[in-house]
Amino acid sequence: MPQPIIELRHVTKRYDDHPILKNINLTLEPGKFYTLLGPSGCGKTTILRTIAGFTDVTEGDVLFAGQRINAVPANKRNVNTVFQDYALFPHMTVAENVAFGLTLKKTPKPEIEKRVAQALQLVQLADYGDREISALSGGQQQRIAIARAIVMEPQVLLLDEPLSALDAKLRRQMQYELRDLQQRLGITFLFVTHDQEEALAMSDEIFVMNQGEVLQSGSPVDIYDEPINHFVADFIGESNILPGKMIADFQVAFGGHQFECADAGIPVNEPVEIVIRPEDLTLTDPEHAKLTVTIDTQLFRGDYYEIAATDRLGNDWLIHSVNPAEDGTAVGITFRPQDLHVMRFGEKEAEFDARLETYETEDETRDET
Amino acid sequence: MRQKFAKAYLILVFIILYAPILFLIVYSFSQGETMTNYHGFTWRHYQTLFSDARMLAIVANTLLVALLSSLIATLIGTLGALSINRTTKRVTRESLLTLNNVLMVSPDVIIGASFLIFFTMLKIPLGFGSVLMSHIAFEIPIVVLMVLPRLREMSASMLDAAQDLGATTRQLLSQVIVPFISPGIFAGFFMALTYSLDDFAVTFFVTGNGFSTLSVEIYSRARQGINLEINALSGVMFLFSLLLVGGYYWIQQASRKRKHRKREVVS
Amino acid sequence: MTKRKTWLYFIPYGLWLALFVIAPVALIIYQSFFDLGHQFTFSNYSTYFQSATYLKMTLNSVWYAFLITLFTGLISYPTAYFLHQLKHRQFWLLLVILPTWINILLKAYAFIGIFSQAGLANQFLTFIGIGPQQILFTNASFIFVATYIQIPFMILPIFNALDDLNPAFVNASRDLGASNWQTFRRVIFPLTLPGVKAGVQAVFIPSLSLFMLTRLIGGNKVITLGTAIEEHFLTTMNWGMGSTIGVVLIIAMIIVMTLTGDQRPKGGTPR
Numbered sequence: 001m002p003q004p005i006i007e008l009r010h011v012t013k014r015y016d017d018h019p020i021l022k023n024i025n026l027t028l029e030p031g032k033f034y035t036l037l038g039p040s041g042c043g044k045t046t047i048l049r050t051i052a053g054f055t056d057v058t059e060g061d062v063l064f065a066g067q068r069i070n071a072v073p074a075n076k077r078n079v080n081t082v083f084q085d086y087a088l089f090p091h092m093t094v095a096e097n098v099a100f101g102l103t104l105k106k107t108p109k110p111e112i113e114k115r116v117a118q119a120l121q122l123v124q125l126a127d128y129g130d131r132e133i134s135a136l137s138g139g140q141q142q143r144i145a146i147a148r149a150i151v152m153e154p155q156v157l158l159l160d161e162p163l164s165a166l167d168a169k170l171r172r173q174m175q176y177e178l179r180d181l182q183q184r185l186g187i188t189f190l191f192v193t194h195d196q197e198e199a200l201a202m203s204d205e206i207f208v209m210n211q212g213e214v215l216q217s218g219s220p221v222d223i224y225d226e227p228i229n230h231f232v233a234d235f236i237g238e239s240n241i242l243p244g245k246m247i248a249d250f251q252v253a254f255g256g257h258q259f260e261c262a263d264a265g266i267p268v269n270e271p272v273e274i275v276i277r278p279e280d281l282t283l284t285d286p287e288h289a290k291l292t293v294t295i296d297t298q299l300f301r302g303d304y305y306e307i308a309a310t311d312r313l314g315n316d317w318l319i320h321s322v323n324p325a326e327d328g329t330a331v332g333i334t335f336r337p338q339d340l341h342v343m344r345f346g347e348k349e350a351e352f353d354a355r356l357e358t359y360e361t362e363d364e365t366r367d368e369t
Numbered sequence: 370m371r372q373k374f375a376k377a378y379l380i381l382v383f384i385i386l387y388a389p390i391l392f393l394i395v396y397s398f399s400q401g402e403t404m405t406n407y408h409g410f411t412w413r414h415y416q417t418l419f420s421d422a423r424m425l426a427i428v429a430n431t432l433l434v435a436l437l438s439s440l441i442a443t444l445i446g447t448l449g450a451l452s453i454n455r456t457t458k459r460v461t462r463e464s465l466l467t468l469n470n471v472l473m474v475s476p477d478v479i480i481g482a483s484f485l486i487f488f489t490m491l492k493i494p495l496g497f498g499s500v501l502m503s504h505i506a507f508e509i510p511i512v513v514l515m516v517l518p519r520l521r522e523m524s525a526s527m528l529d530a531a532q533d534l535g536a537t538t539r540q541l542l543s544q545v546i547v548p549f550i551s552p553g554i555f556a557g558f559f560m561a562l563t564y565s566l567d568d569f570a571v572t573f574f575v576t577g578n579g580f581s582t583l584s585v586e587i588y589s590r591a592r593q594g595i596n597l598e599i600n601a602l603s604g605v606m607f608l609f610s611l612l613l614v615g616g617y618y619w620i621q622q623a624s625r626k627r628k629h630r631k632r633e634v635v636s
Numbered sequence: 637m638t639k640r641k642t643w644l645y646f647i648p649y650g651l652w653l654a655l656f657v658i659a660p661v662a663l664i665i666y667q668s669f670f671d672l673g674h675q676f677t678f679s680n681y682s683t684y685f686q687s688a689t690y691l692k693m694t695l696n697s698v699w700y701a702f703l704i705t706l707f708t709g710l711i712s713y714p715t716a717y718f719l720h721q722l723k724h725r726q727f728w729l730l731l732v733i734l735p736t737w738i739n740i741l742l743k744a745y746a747f748i749g750i751f752s753q754a755g756l757a758n759q760f761l762t763f764i765g766i767g768p769q770q771i772l773f774t775n776a777s778f779i780f781v782a783t784y785i786q787i788p789f790m791i792l793p794i795f796n797a798l799d800d801l802n803p804a805f806v807n808a809s810r811d812l813g814a815s816n817w818q819t820f821r822r823v824i825f826p827l828t829l830p831g832v833k834a835g836v837q838a839v840f841i842p843s844l845s846l847f848m849l850t851r852l853i854g855g856n857k858v859i860t861l862g863t864a865i866e867e868h869f870l871t872t873m874n875w876g877m878g879s880t881i882g883v884v885l886i887i888a889m890i891i892v893m894t895l896t897g898d899q900r901p902k903g904g905t906p907r
Contacts, residue, residue: 449649469653475889479664479845484656569848570848587739591741591745595752602742603738606742614730
């Protein structure tokens with residue numbers, strides 16, 4: 001593992017005894033795209049601000065390339081920020097905005113011009129240097145804000161919900177561009193968002209946050225497939241979350257039946273929650289079904305139908321299906337064992353990882369035999 | 370019907386607003402000595418005005434006091450607005466604002482009388498100095514009020530961004546804050562200037578025998594009755610205000626148009 | 637370190653607050669407890685509250701200020717309203733403000749000419765058959781000129797309040813079936829009331845203290861609080877009594893401010 005570029009160790013932040021961050025530990029490696037994901041008020045922007053240097057931490061250490069930087073002011077840190085409202089200086093032109101940081105450093109003029117031109121080129125606004133900020137569209141302002149930050153050649157770029165003010169189409173386009181930019185620059189991006197789709201699409205690693213804590217971290221696939229608790233399962237993607245009970249390793253009961261699953265290491269008879277993603281459910285005849293549900297209503301989403309249904313016990317089900325169903329009819333649903341994910345109540349990330357370790361190695365040994 | 374009534378009403382109001390001023394100016398060209406019957410065109414009153422050394426000295430005094438006091442008031446007021454804007458406690462901020470506004474809402478006579486007591490107690494001689502100080506004093510709050518909204522418009526993230534890009538506190542002030550609030554500073558200076566030129570009551574209280582401004586001079590002459598030289602003076606002053614307003618309006622329109630054009634280029 | 641530096645910026649402004657805001661107010665209150673012989677006394681206040689002349693003068697002054705404010709408001713609201721419907725309203729508003737840049741004394745002086753024995757007003761009265769009247773140096777002429785001078789200061793805040801009014805409210809009111817008048821009375825006027833209050837503040841308090849107008853136009857028949865203060869300070873040199881009247885004026889001012897200032901324009905807590 002390379003030397004981490006940013007580390008937060010036991011970082012706590014309180015405003016008048018009101019905790020904003022509770023014992024945050026996170027490590028960012030060079031050259032990766034990280035995302036802090038969580039609902040508004042969960043503390044993700046505060047983490048960004050502690051790294052940028054706008055906010056002091058109450059306890060804990062902020063490290064940059066192994067050096068403690070708690071006392072280093074924002075203007076001396078080698079990280080730069082792209083702000084949510086872009087924070088472009090309205091009294092300067094585009095080029096003056098981008099050049100701002102370099103002029104403060106008393107960089108020679110020819111070099112400033114060269115680097116500003118490069119930065120504008122990079123965000124595809126090469127000809128816009130003389131424009132007034134007020135003459136730019138939201139998307140263009142967004143790019144200028146990025147250019148202004150990357151022209152400083154920071155080792156870490158912090159992005160505070162930079163896409164939230166853009167319309168849906170532009171936002172998707174910018175997701176590609178940001179990802180592409182990060183790979184070309186090869187620096188660390190730390191991206192803050194409350195939009196799970198954005199996080200899943202762009203990140204190497206996601207930190208899911210709620211109420212000042214990091215609940216789970218991992219690759220987008222890990223987090224999507226194996227959410228640690230109800231909150232994460234609910235917050236990321238659409239999901240059916242059902243109450244159930246562990247029968248044995250790889251056996252779980254819910255909806256009045258017992259099913260094979262892919263989880264183990266949980267005490268027998270422990271109440272658990274089961275997550276099934278709507279796209280993993282398949283409609284079928286009631287005879288071949290694992291469960292039977294009654295269709296309540298459905299919405300056409302373009303590439304699929306979103307079907308709401310209820311089972312015998314009154315649990316609500318959300319199903320994504322390529323084919324429509326008829327309202328009010330009883331249909332069967334089926335799924336594969338690995339599509340089920342069992343969650344224990346109150347399990348922490350470390351415990352979850354440890355448990356996974358035990359039976360995944362078991363898996364391998366079993367495969368070998 | 371309604372439209373017509375609105376128009377007629379507005380025309381009437383504008384007539385009332387401008388009739389006295391036009392009346393003054395028309396008679397400034399009258400050959401008579403009173404404002405009763407027009408006696409034919411003459412430049413005579415303007416000639417009298419421009420050869421009246423006392424009056425010209427007073428005009429110079431008035432302009433000097435106005436410019437000097439506005440400059441100083443703008444400086445102090447801007448610093449004041451910056452410090453008020455920096456306060457984080459709501460109570461401190463509100464009390465500072467209340468104190469700031471005391472001179473804005475106080476009647477002129479109260480300001481004049483209290484300053485007179487103040488200068489007398491400190492044994493400051495009445496004259497140019499006391500008038501200048503008084504003008505600075507009553508101009509400061511309007512500068513603060515013109516600068517503060519601009520400071521509030523400044524988003525916190527803009528300041529963060531400047532710091533993020535490496536600006537020190539001083540660079541923050543000189544390269545971001547002051548340029549950003551400069552429209553407010555100019556507006557404050559402009560308002561201070563008009564306050565100074567317009568003031569009569571405060572100056573009347575704190576001016577001694579040797580020093581006079583235009584307002585005080587007009588008052589003492591008007592008390593002696595009609596003198597068409599004053600009409601000529603008002604003609605000149607009206608022209609002066611027209612130029613100021615015209616310039617102000619033109620600058621506003623020009624900057625608006627410029628922005629507009631730039632937007633069109635993009636879309 | 638930066639904290640200490642920024643405190644330096646506060647020094648000139650802080651000095652101004654102390655010397656020219658707090659000290660003068662304190663001094664005028666202090667002075668009101670001294671008589672002509674520089675002796676500490678309550679006699680100024682007892683004289684004031686026992687003298688029919690002073691009390692009547694105060695009442696008169698308040699009454700005149702009220703009338704001036706009322707007339708100014710009655711003229712200004714429709715003006716601001718109609719003005720706001722015009723196409724180049726900012727330009728027309730500028731034309732309303734322009735006369736305020738003409739020195740107030742020049743405007744008063746103009747009325748000396750207009751209201752004089754053979755002036756424009758009397759020529760008009762003669763023309764319509766009423767015949768010349770004594771206009772100058774009457775209470776009516778004082779109120780007229782004061783109203784004239786104050787009109788722009790009332791139009792401006794009302795115009796701004798109308799400008800702040802979201803047109804969607806008017807449309808919503810129409811949509812819900814209100815007539816023009818009902819829309820005005822139940823939506824537009826209540827929402828622009830803060831503008832009217834600001835106008836009242838801007839007009840009423842100065843009207844209590846317009847001493848130059850009472851001298852030039854009112855012919856010393858109208859004595860306002862302002863006139864009385866000026867007289868005590870600059871003519872009879874009885875600063876103690878002048879300060880006492882000043883304190884009364886300050887109290888009147890505070891009353892007006894609290895009466896008209898209860899509504900927070902924006903961001904206030906809902907009541």
